[in-house]
Each structure stands twice: as C-alpha cells, then as structure tokens.
Amino acid sequence: xxxxxxxxxxxxxxxxxxxxxxxxxxxxxxxxxxxxxxxxxxxxxxxxxxxxxxxxxxxxxxxxxxxxxxxxxxxxxxxxxxxxxxxxxxxxxxxxxxxxxxxxxxxxxxxxxxxxxxxxxxxxxxxxxxxxxxxxxxxxxxxxxxxxxxxxxxxxxxxxxxxxxxxxxxxxxxxxxxxxxxxxxxxxxxxxxxxxxxxxxxxxxxxxxxxxxxxxxxxxxxxxxxxxxxxxxxxxxxxxxxxxxxxxxxxxxxxxxxxxxxxxxxxxxxxxxxxxxxxxxxxxxxxxxxxxxxxxxxxxxxxxxxxxxxxxxxxxxxxxxxxxxxxxxxxxxxxxxxxxxxxxxxxxxxxxxxxxxxxxxxxxxxxxxxxxxxxxxxxxxxxxxxxxxxxxxxxxxxxxxxxxxxxxxxxxxx
Amino acid sequence: xxxxxxxxxxxxxxxxxxxxxxxxxxxxxxxxxxxxxxxxxxxxxxxxxxxxxxxxxxxxxxxxxxxxxxxxxxxxxxxxxxxxxxxxxxxxxxxxxxxxxxxxxxxxxxxxxxxxxxxxxxxxxxxxxxxxxxxxxxxxxxxxxxxxxxxxxxxxxxxxxxxxxxxxxxxxxxxxxxxxxxxxxxxxxxxxxxxxxxxxxxxxxxxxxxxxxxxxxxxxxxxxxxxxxxxxxxxxxxxxxxxxxxxxxxxxxxxxxxxxxxxxxxxxxxxxxxxxxxxxxxxxxxxxxxxxxxxxxxxxxxxxxxxxxxxxxxxxxxxxxxxxxxxxxxxxxxxxxxxxxxxxxxxxxxxxxxxxxxxxxxxxxxxxxxxxxxxxxxxxxxxxxxxxxxxxxxxxxxxxxxxxxxxxxxxxxxxxxxxxxxxxxxxxxxxxxxxxxxxxxxxxxxxxxxxxxxxxxxxxxxxx
Numbered sequence: 048x049x050x051x052x053x054x055x056x057x058x059x060x061x062x063x064x065x066x067x068x069x070x071x072x073x074x075x076x077x078x079x080x081x082x083x084x085x086x087x088x089x090x091x092x093x094x095x096x097x098x099x100x101x102x103x104x105x106x107x108x109x110x111x112x113x114x115x116x117x118x119x120x121x122x123x124x125x126x127x128x129x130x131x132x133x134x135x136x137x138x139x140x141x142x143x144x145x146x147x148x149x150x151x152x153x154x155x156x157x158x159x160x161x162x163x164x165x166x167x168x169x170x171x172x173x174x175x176x177x178x179x180x181x182x183x184x185x186x187x188x189x190x191x192x193x194x195x196x197x198x199x200x201x202x203x204x205x206x207x208x209x210x211x212x213x214x215x216x217x218x219x220x221x222x223x224x225x226x227x228x229x230x231x232x233x234x235x236x237x238x239x240x241x242x243x244x245x246x247x248x249x250x251x252x253x254x255x256x257x258x259x260x261x262x263x264x265x266x267x268x269x270x271x272x273x274x275x276x277x278x279x280x281x282x283x284x285x286x287x288x289x290x291x292x293x294x295x296x297x298x299x300x301x302x303x304x305x306x307x308x309x310x311x312x313x314x315x316x317x318x319x320x321x322x323x324x325x326x327x328x329x330x331x332x333x334x335x336x337x338x339x340x341x342x343x344x345x346x347x348x349x350x351x352x353x354x355x356x357x358x359x360x361x362x363x364x365x366x367x368x369x370x371x372x373x374x375x376x377x378x379x380x381x382x383x384x385x386x387x388x389x390x391x392x393x394x395x396x397x398x399x400x401x402x403x404x405x406x407x408x409x410x411x412x413x414x415x416x417x418x419x420x421x422x423x424x425x426x427x428x429x430x431x432x433x434x435x436x437x438x439x440x441x442x443x444x445x446x447x448x449x450x451x452x453x454x455x456x457x458x459x460x461x
Numbered sequence: 462x463x464x465x466x467x468x469x470x471x472x473x474x475x476x477x478x479x480x481x482x483x484x485x486x487x488x489x490x491x492x493x494x495x496x497x498x499x500x501x502x503x504x505x506x507x508x509x510x511x512x513x514x515x516x517x518x519x520x521x522x523x524x525x526x527x528x529x530x531x532x533x534x535x536x537x538x539x540x541x542x543x544x545x546x547x548x549x550x551x552x553x554x555x556x557x558x559x560x561x562x563x564x565x566x567x568x569x570x571x572x573x574x575x576x577x578x579x580x581x582x583x584x585x586x587x588x589x590x591x592x593x594x595x596x597x598x599x600x601x602x603x604x605x606x607x608x609x610x611x612x613x614x615x616x617x618x619x620x621x622x623x624x625x626x627x628x629x630x631x632x633x634x635x636x637x638x639x640x641x642x643x644x645x646x647x648x649x650x651x652x653x654x655x656x657x658x659x660x661x662x663x664x665x666x667x668x669x670x671x672x673x674x675x676x677x678x679x680x681x682x683x684x685x686x687x688x689x690x691x692x693x694x695x696x697x698x699x700x701x702x703x704x705x706x707x708x709x710x711x712x713x714x715x716x717x718x719x720x721x722x723x724x725x726x727x728x729x730x731x732x733x734x735x736x737x738x739x740x741x742x743x744x745x746x747x748x749x750x751x752x753x754x755x756x757x758x759x760x761x762x763x764x765x766x767x768x769x770x771x772x773x774x775x776x777x778x779x780x781x782x783x784x785x786x787x788x789x790x791x792x793x794x795x796x797x798x799x800x801x802x803x804x805x806x807x808x809x810x811x812x813x814x815x816x817x818x819x820x821x822x823x824x825x826x827x828x829x830x831x832x833x834x835x836x837x838x839x840x841x842x843x844x845x846x847x848x849x850x851x852x853x854x855x856x857x858x859x860x861x862x863x864x865x866x867x868x869x870x871x872x873x874x875x876x877x878x879x880x881x882x883x884x885x886x887x888x889x890x891x892x893x894x895x896x897x898x899x900x901x902x903x904x905x906x907x908x909x910x911x912x913x914x915x916x917x918x919x920x921x922x923x924x925x
Contacts, residue, residue, distance in 0.1 A: 140585055140593075142813070153813025155590070173813055175827070181590055237577035238722055263720045270724045294508050301507060302495045313497060320506040329506055376474055399473040432474065 048172065049134055049157035050181045055105070057087055057097075057112045065089060067112065069135040071096065072168050074216035078199040082159070082166040085112065086123060086133060094123040099166065134168070137205070142240060143171055144202040144232055146220055151235045154203075156181060158195045170195035204240045208271055211246040222248055226255035233260060233268070242271035250276075254283035257292070266295045278307045281316075287332040287442060290319045319436070327413035328406035330446050331427045331436035336364045338393055340376050345389040351381075362423040365434055366397045375426055375434040377401060403428045406435055414443035532660055532743055533792040534614020535607060535861075538854035539702045540744050541769040543695055544751025546761050547687075549672070549680030552745055554696060556681060558703045559741040561898040564891060565869065566733045568876045569709045573716030574726040575885045580713045580868075581811035583875050593811045596871060603706045603864045604804045606857040608835050611800065612843030614793035617766035617850045618786040627844065634840035637798045638833065641818055652791075659788040662773055664746040669775035670753035677749060690912040690921075697909050698855050700902055701862025703741065707800060709868055710807050723885055747772070763851045801835035863906050869899040 049070075058064045071084035084096040097120040103113045132138060134157055143154050155177035158170035172195045179187045202221050204210075211217075221229060221244070229248070233241040233256065245253050245268055257265055257280055269277055269292065281289050281304055293301045293316065301320075305313045315333055322328025336354045338347045347364070355361060361381055368374040377397030387396050402420060404413045404427045417425045417438050424437040492503040532540075543551050569580065576583060581600070585593035615633045616626030686692070712733065721729050751772040755763070763769050770785035802818070805828050809816035815825040822829045873895050876887050887895065915921065 140590055142582075142586075150815065151813075153585070155813065175812065175814070178590055178594070178812060182594060237582075237717070238720075239577055267720050267722045270722060290506065294506055298493055298495065298507055298509070302497065305495075305497050310498065317497065317502050317504070320504040321502070323505045324508070400471065401469065401474050403469040403474075 055110050055112050059114050059117045069133045071131050071133050073131050079167040079169050095120040096123050145196045146200045168198050170198050171201050204243050206239050208242040208246045217247050222252050227259045229256045230259035238267050242268045250279050250283050254280045258284050258288040265292050282312055286315055286334040325410050327404045327408045330410045330442045331438045333436040335437050338364055338366050339369050340366055340394050342393050344387045344391050366393050373433045375428050410446050414446035417443035533796045535610040535854045535858045536702045538851045539698045539858045540747040541751045542763050542855055544748040545755040545763050548752040548756040549677045550685045552680040553684045555745050562704050562737040563734050564894045566712045568872055569713040570716045570729045570733050571885055573713035574721035575723045575882050579810050580710050581807045584871055585811045597808050599864050599867050603861050604800050606860050608800050608839035609842040610854050610857045611793040611797035612839045614789050616843050618789035621766050621782045621786040630840050630843050634836050659784050663750050666773050666775045667746040667749040672749050672753035693909045697862035697905050698858040702858035705861045706868040801832050805832040866903045
C-alpha cells in the first residue's frame with residue numbers, strides 16, 4: 048500500500064539516507080502504470096527525484112529502499128510531464144471513477160506491487176478500513192483490503208479539462224460504457240471533473256453523453272469546453288438536443304456557435320430555433336428522411352442509403368412534391384420501402400392520408416396528439432403544406448412527462 | 462351546406478385544405494434578430510433573461526426564505542437572551558457580524574462555484590485525510606449540538622401548546638426520518654417554511670412595543686463593552702448562532718447543488734449578501750422586540766420558551782405563545798431534517814462513501830447510519846429531564862462560536878489557493894476582512910474560555 052511504502056526510508060550505497068516524500072508514475076494508457084521516480088527531500092530540504100532504475104532493492108523487513116547513489120538525483124521541476132503524476136500529491140485522497148461499480152469514490156489508499164523488478168500501481172483501496180489504517184499508522188485495518196479496486200478499471204481525473212489537451216494519460220475504458228451511464232457518472236462528479244471526462248471522450252460519445260444530462264448541467268459543462276470542441280459536439284448532437292442546449296445559452300453564444308457550425312447544420316438548427324419553445328415547432332426535429340415523389344423504389348433506396356448514415360429518425364420516410372418543392376404528399380415506412388418492387392414508384396406505395404401538426408400549436412396538445420395516435424412520429428407542415436419537421440414519440444413523451452422522469456427515459460429518436 | 466375543412470388524415474394530402482391555424486400558446490416569446498453569415502433571421506426559440514421583478518425575486522427569494530428559517534430555536538434563544546439581558550447594547554455587534562457573515566458566506570459560495578465541490582471534500586483533497594477527519598469531528602460536534610437544539614426547540618414549542626415533549630420529540634424524529642428516507646420531504650419542507658413566516662411578527666412587534674429609537678441607534682453605533690463573563694459568553698453565542706460552521710457547509714453545497722460555476726458567478730453574490738443582511742435584520746428585530754418588552758420591565762433572564770414568547774405580545778397579545786410555538790416548530794423541524802442530512806452528505810463526501818436519500822441502508826450504509834444516528838442522538842438528548850432549555854440552547858450556540866475559527870482557517874486557506882480558485886481568489890480587502898473576522902472571533906473565544914477557566918478557581922479577569 049502507498050501509505051506503507053511512504054514510511055520507508057531511502058538509503059544509498061554510501062549509507063546516506065532520506066525520507067521518501069512521494070512517488071511518480073506515468074499514467075499512460077497501460078493498465079498498471081509503473082513507478083518512474085522516487086521523490087524525496089535532501090538534507091537541504093530541496094525536493095529531489097531519483098529514477099526507479101536507481102533502486103537496487105526493497106527491504107520490507109528493515110523498512111528501507113536501497114538505491115545506488117543519491118548523486119544521480121535531479122531536483123523536482125515544477126513543469127513535469129503531463130502524463131506523470133505524483134501518487135501522494137495527486138492521486139491519494141482524490142476522487143476517482145470506479146468503472147466496475149459505476150461510481151465516483153475516493154482513493155483512500157493505493158495498492159502497489161512489485162513485478163519483474165518494477166513497482167506497479169495495481170489498485171485503489173476505497174474502503175473505510177484504508178482510512179483507519181492510515182490514521183492509526185497500521186495499528187488497525189492493516190489486514191489485506193477486502194476489495195481493492197483494480198486500477199485497470201479506475202479512471203483518474205485531474206479535475207481540469209485542460210489536462211486532456213495537455214496529453215495526460217487515461218485508461219479510456221470509460222468510452223465503452225453507454226452514454227447514459229457516462230452521463231450518470233458525470234452527474235456524480237464536480238463539474239470540472241465532468242468537463243474533463245467529456246473532453247477525453249470521442250466526440251460522438253461525448254455528444255450523446257452531453258445530451259443525456261440534465262439541461263442545467265449541460266450548460267454548466269458546455270461553458271467549460273473549448274470553443275472548438277463545443278462546436279464539434281453541437282455538430283454531432285441530434286438536432287433537437289442541440290437546439291435545446293442552444294436555447295439555454297446566451298444570445299451571443301448561440302449566435303457565435305451558429306456562425307461556426309457547418310452551414311447545412313446551422314441552417315437546420317436556425318429553422319428549429321425560429322419556433323417558441325412552448326409550440327410544436329419548439330419540440331419538433333427536422334432530421335428525417337425526405338424523398339421526392341417521382342422517384343422509383345430503387346432510386347429511393349439509393350437515396351436512403353446515403354441518408355441513413357446521417358439521419359436520426361428513419362422509421363417513417365416523408366414523400367414531398369420534388370427536391371425543389373418540399374410540399375408533403377405522403378409517408379411510407381422503412382419496411383414498406385424495403386419489401387416493395389424496385390420499379391414501382393413511391394406514390395404507389397405511400398400513405399396519402401396523413402395526420403399533421405401545425406408548428407405554432409401548443410407543444411402539449413401536439414405531444415398528446417402524437418401519443419394518442421400511437422405513431423412513432425407525426426409530420427409538422429406549414430400553411431403551404433410544406434414539410435417543416437416531425438414530432439417523434441420521444442419528443443412527445445419528454446414534453447408531457449415529469450422532469451424527474453425525462454432524464455431517465457430512454458430516447459430512441461430525437 | 463357550409464363545409465368546414467376536414468382535419469388532417471381524412472382526405473389525401475394533395476386534396477386537403479391548407480391546415481387551419483391552430484390555437485396559439487398564450488404567451489409567445491419576443492423574437493431575437495440575429496445575423497448569421499450575412500443572413501438576418503428572427504428566432505423566437507431562445508430563452509432571454511427575464512428583466513422583470515421576477516428575475517430579482519428568483520435570485521433573492523431562496524436566500525430570503527432560507528434566512529428567515531435560519532432563525533431557529535438556538536438563534537431565537539440567543540437573540541432573546543441578548544435583548545433581555547443587555548437591551549439594545551449589543552446591536553452594534555450584530556452590525557459587525559453582518560459584514561463578517563457576508564464575507565464568510567460569499568467566500569464559501571465562491572469556493573462552491575469555482576470548484577463545484579463541498580467544503581469537506583476540498584479539505585480532504587487539499588489537506589489530506591488527517592485534517593479531513595479533524596474537520597469531520599468538528600462538524601459532527603457543532604452540528605450534533607445544533608440538532609439537539611432543534612429537538613429541544615420542538616419540545617419547548619409544543620409544551621407551550623400544552624403537549625408533552627415526551628410525545629412530540631420522538632414523534633417529530635420519526636416523522637423526519639420517514640419523510641426524508643421514504644416520503645417526499647421536499648414537498649413537506651414548504652409547509653415548514655411557511656410556518657417560519659410567522660417570525661415576521663418580530664419586526665412588527667419591535668415597532669409596536671414602541672422602543673426608544675434613540676437608544677436603539679446608540680446601541681447600534683456606539684459600542685459599549687462589559688467586563689463580565691456573561692457578556693463575553695453571549696457575544697460568542699451571538700457569533701456562533703449567526704455565523705455557524707453549518708451555514709458555511711450549507712452555503713457552499715447549495716451553490717454546487719444549484720449548478721453554480723465560475724463563468725456565471727455573480728448572482729450568487731447578490732443572493733448571499735441579501736440573505737445575510739435580511740437574516741441579521743430579523744435577528745436585530747428579535748433583540749429590539751425582546752429588549753423593548755422584557756428588558757424594559759426588568760425581566761433580564763429568559764428561562765423558558767414562554768418567557769421568550771412574551772416578546773411577541775405587542776403584536777399577538779394573548780396569542781403570542783401560540784404564534785411563537787408555530788414558528789418555532791416550523792423552524793426547528795426544518796433544521797432538524799436538513800442538519801442531519803447535510804452533515805451525512807458532507808461526511809460521506811469527505812470519505813468517498815456512497816450517499817443520497819435515493820439509495821438505501823444496504824447501498825449507502827454509512828450515510829444512513831450517520832443520518833439515523835444524528836436524529837436519534839438529537840431527540841434522545843432533547844428528552845433529558847430538567848434541562849434549562851434556553852440556557853442549553855445558548856450554550857450550544859457558544860459551542861458553535863468556539864468551533865467557528867477552525868472552519869474559518871480552512872476556508873481562508875482554500876480560497877487563497879491559487880491552483881484552486883485561480884482568478885476568483887480573494888482580493889486584498891476580502892483577506893483583510895476575513896482574517897480580521899478570524900482574529901476577533903478567536904480573541905473573543907480565547908477570552909471567554911480563559912474567563913470560564915479562571916472562574917473555576919474563583920479568579921475574575923479584568924477584576925470584574
């Protein structure tokens with residue numbers, strides 16, 4: 048355990064000795080980082096660091112670490128490598144994420160083990176026994192810890208988003224979790240830790256994670272992200288998730304982000320932001336597959352193939368007059384399109400009796416109409432019958448469900 | 462036949478009428494015109510900051526209500542004792558404490574916003590497990606005492622209404638436990654808060670008792686020191702009840718809970734200042750009301766809740782006891798629920814234990830054990846027979862005053878830690894005010910302890 052290890056004294060070949068102050072490890076992506084340096088104070092009270100290669104052996108019985116020579120030590124620089132952390136200063140007592148138990152906890156002690164001449168950081172003891180052991184100087188709680196967390200499943204966060212950009216090492220196993228679970232972990236962390244976590248995730252995962260958080264938390268974390276990263280996340284979020292976030296920012300920030308997003312994306316968001324929040328337009332998405340009336344099934348499938356990669360909602364396909372005129376003429380479903388013969392035309396298989404919504408209708412009444420219809424989505428059309436967007440069943444549920452429930456509700460569509 | 466257009470879905474889309482305009486929402490936001498890549502667009506979907514009075518009420522409201530509720534059993538006992546014993550002479554202390562309270566609470570709010578973390582959490586990470594255990598010990602003593610005082614308050618108030626505390630205190634403890642662990646406490650909390658609003662009767666009573674306003678002004682601006690140990694004792698009690706360690710924990714964690722952050726930090730400051738000023742204004746009115754009613758007739762000692770309630774007689778007449786009891790029960794129930802909960806949260810946070818009322822004993826054993834233990838301890842201690850109620854309440858506030866400097870040191874060290882607070886670290890003025898507060902309180906505590914210690918041998922400091 049680190050608390051025990053720090054009690055050892057360091058002796059060199061010529062019999063000089065000093066107190067161990069800390070030890071450094073390099074937290075790269077490997078599972079169990081090795082100790083790289085011993086940090087101690089010399090007789091002049093200067094902090095010195097000695098590379099692990101200088102260690103000739105650890106004598107646990109006599110509580111000492113034997114090293115070659117203190118003369119090889121160098122003084123501790125303020126600017127150390129970003130991957131390098133001091134276990135006592137940075138990790139011991141710090142908040143860590145235990146991915147196995149899916150919770151944020153504290154490293155009450157750290158488990159170190161010798162392996163092939165290296166000292167490896169193997170785990171974190173998060174139990175209360177570890178605290179007792181440290182406070183009582185091993186008088187109590189000195190037995191083996193019942194369940195030290197395997198370091199492989201620990202994510203150590205520095206509490207600053209800049210750490211990621213500076214190249215600090217992370218395990219990155221967290222990106223294997225579903226975004227909802229990552230969002231849950233983020234909610235249990237202080238906001239700077241959560242922003243750091245968001246920064247280290249791949250953009251797609253980060254965008255989904257951000258969308259799964261409470262609205263106020265989203266705004267708080269978004270403010271901590273670098274502008275470039277914020278734009279990337281906005282570009283990857285589902286359109287109405289992005290709109291929900293943008294409406295909570297200041298007008299200046301929203302304008303700035305809309306200007307920096309790719310034009311097609313920005314236009315889509317602007318089209319949604321035109322509508323007040325309490326209207327159907329305020330809860331609709333315009334991220335759906337639109338096909339032209341005169342297409343054959345084969346052409347429609349080809350078109351669909353391109354759009355499937357980018358579009359969120361694909362259960363229904365919306366058939367409009369032509370590419371130039373977005374007047375809604377009918378709808379069809381994905382299964383119908385797949386089973387139809389190649390040479391048939393879309394207008395032969397589409398449903399022309401379509402229930403629609405008005406964009407300025409109150410959001411609640413629109414949401415109830417969607418829910419009562421038992422449809423996956425309902426189109427929203429303007430006065431010229433042009434297709435403006437759709438209200439999905441998810442958006443409808445979010446609109447009418449209590450807020451405490453909406454955070455946990457699974458979202459299939461926008 | 463006059464045909465009305467059919468609803469969508471009944472006719473083919475191509476033949477259907479254009480949709481009729483649906484009823485619009487009652488309020489539609491003002492559009493904001495913005496320019497994006499040379500294109501001017503009008504957006505109605507943005508949330509604009511409210512410019513009306515509601516915005517200010519939203520900022521100030523929670524602080525004002527919380528500070529009104531902050532005058533709990535211990536506070537009322539201490540302020541009433543001060544007014545009864547020294548009349549208006551200690552109002553100047555309250556003015557100075559207000560400045561200190563603003564400074565201390567603002568530092569905690571800033572720490573919460575800049576780090577997103579609670580006070581014990583920061584102590585653990587910055588000073589290590591030893592200091593964290595020490596701070597936890599201090600907070601357990603301070604808050605444990607306050608929890609006892611809340612149950613004492615409940616017992617005293619209900620006895621004013623003629624119901625024995627032997628029945629009401631255990632019932633209140635069980636009710637609080639049930640509401641927090643199994644029920645919807647946050648809904649019931651509003652009822653407790655409403656009950657505390659009757660304490661607004663104090664300012665009215667203060668005016669209706671026709672105090673000598675000249676004397677009040679003199680008490681507020683001309684410091685008058687006494688050399689007796691009781692004066693110092695009450696002085697520390699006043700400090701302890703106004704700037705309690707619990708309030709600092711609560712202030713910081715409430716900023717964290719509300720999602721305050723360093724970028725938008727600002728409105729919290731207004732909330733803190735207004736809450737502190739309002740709360741202390743209420744306290745001053747309690748002192749004035751008590752001074753004008755009890756001190757004026759030579760009643761210098763308050764021994765029971767019934768004595769304290771008499772300060773409300775100018776406004777409530779014969780109903781003073783009932784009004785006082787209702788307010789006291791509300792404030793005490795509110796604090797008796799929040800204090801164990803906040804303490805359990807803070808301690809669990811410091812040690813990294815699972816926490817939250819959404820969990821259960823199996824998943825968060827230490828959190829729930831501590832929460833339950835604090836309630837049982839508070840209720841059991843409040844049932845000890847023949848305890849002088851008001852004196853006990855004042856002693857507990859003094860204990861909080863004694864422990865306060867320990868927390869002030871932690872707060873001042875943390876807020877000045879450049880690595881932690883960066884550009885929001887203390888200004889020089891804040892440091893001067895903060896360290897002066899620490900020094901004065903420490904001095905007062907030291908003098909009080911010395912006087913008490915020497916008093917054991919019959920020696921009197923200052924020859925008094």
